[in-house]
Amino acid sequence: MRPAALTIIAASMLLAAERVPAANQVVGSAPKGDATAVAVRIIKRQFPRCQRVSAAARNPKDGSIRAKCDGTDYVVLTVFNASIAKTREVALECSAAKSLFNVSC
Numbered sequence: 001m002r003p004a005a006l007t008i009i010a011a012s013m014l015l016a017a018e019r020v021p022a023a024n025q026v027v028g029s030a031p032k033g034d035a036t037a038v039a040v041r042i043i044k045r046q047f048p049r050c051q052r053v054s055a056a057a058r059n060p061k062d063g064s065i066r067a068k069c070d071g072t073d074y075v076v077l078t079v080f081n082a083s084i085a086k087t088r089e090v091a092l093e094c095s096a097a098k099s100l101f102n103v104s105c
Contacts, residue, residue: 028078029063039067042076043091073105
């Protein structure tokens with residue numbers, strides 16, 4: 001199985017663990033703060049094999065952060081689950097972000 005497919009499966013499992021319809025989940029901007037510091041914290045928490053986060057920049061249109069770690073492109077954002085009123089900080093490989101939330105890098 002390709003690594004991108006595994007990332008989509010893992011992200012789906014993370015979000016599905018709350019057992020809510022996708023319609024109740026709203027994608028939002030990345031947490032406030034320095035783009036590089038935020039990206040490092042969230043990407044390394046979700047992808048511990050990441051050695052070096054580089055080129056982190058906040059998208060002025062939607063507040064998400066695009067970053068690169070070891071050659072892989074990521075998007076950092078939040079997902080609000082309206083059913084339980086909980087916000088998750090999420091880092092996704094760009095292919096997974098597009099597939100799950102129609103968010104492009």
